[in-house]
Amino acid sequence: MISLGAMLVFCLALEFVARLVLEIRERRLTQLHGGMFALLRLIPLVNDIVPLPENRREPLENEFVKLHEEGHASLRHGILRNLAKVALLLLAVWLLAFLFASRGLSLIEAILWLHLAAIPVRIVFHLYCWHQEYEADRYAFDKLGKKKAKAAMRDLAECEIPYTKLFAVVYREHPTVVIRSLKILNKEIKPESN
Template sequence: MLLYILLCLEVVLRTFLEIRERRLTQLRGGVFAVLRLIPLVNDIVPLPENRSDPPTSLFVEKHEEGHRVLRHSILRNLMKVAFLMVAVWFLAAMVTRWNWSFFEAILWLHLVAIPFRYFFNWYCWNQEFEADAYAFKEVGKQKAKTAMQELAVCEIPYTKLFASIYREHPTIALRSQRILKKVIGGQ
């Protein structure tokens, strides 16, 4: 019974979050808004982050170089493997030790994974900020500002709360605030 109450609470909270996001950004949610409300589906369907592909610039190249130099992909993949191992252990314990049905175990895993996803997004955001700082140091303020303006045109402007729950990349507004001390773009 607790499982179904928590799932209903999740749907209600996600609905309020969607409504808040639509009101603040004045953007339509489309089919993705509906998919984000359905438990388990919102784990699988990724949220689009950009309206179009961002243009390649020296800042973007240096940002990606920063990821390589700082070994972010290895660290990110190690984090994913660690979370996957915990998830498999948790799933196995629920099915074998506690004799829950596989369906119930999957639903509990979905609920328990919510704070882990939030933590993983926070971890990824810190890596993005580090790569931005690396690129900023390499190309300078003017090129970084130009690149942020170009990226802001391509990005779907999500609010900070919404992005922290659904995205592995911080918004351009947050990234520009961090490196330029000036907000460029949306919320």
């Protein structure tokens, strides 16, 4: 029988390797340096709080962006997103209490298990957020039409750091412009400079 402690070490090692592979794949496919954050993302627990820069510069306020935000508001996305967060937080507290009390784990072991369990949960949460972004895009698209949506996506693409889909689903609450433009325009919009 493998002990829980040994299994924890194994899972953390597996996480480290998986993130390393993801990071190397990202560097190769985007040809962009990850900088200091790329190293910090490899370290369990630290990677839960490392920020992910999303833009090279702030996107311009335009009609599409305004209507996208209006779409979020009218579909009550903020409230739904917060409710999902609270539900997941409660689940986390319950899991922590369960591990801490009934399995006799130390606090640090319980926190590390929680960290591991949060990885797939976070991916599901990201997909839910992405779904909201598509809905808000669709709202703006229906009001403005294809031409303006396309121009807006081009603008956004110029401002955005172009992460791959796999990397984005692990780390981002926002889908990238490439993914969003595929959803609403059936066409990948990439920055001109690439």
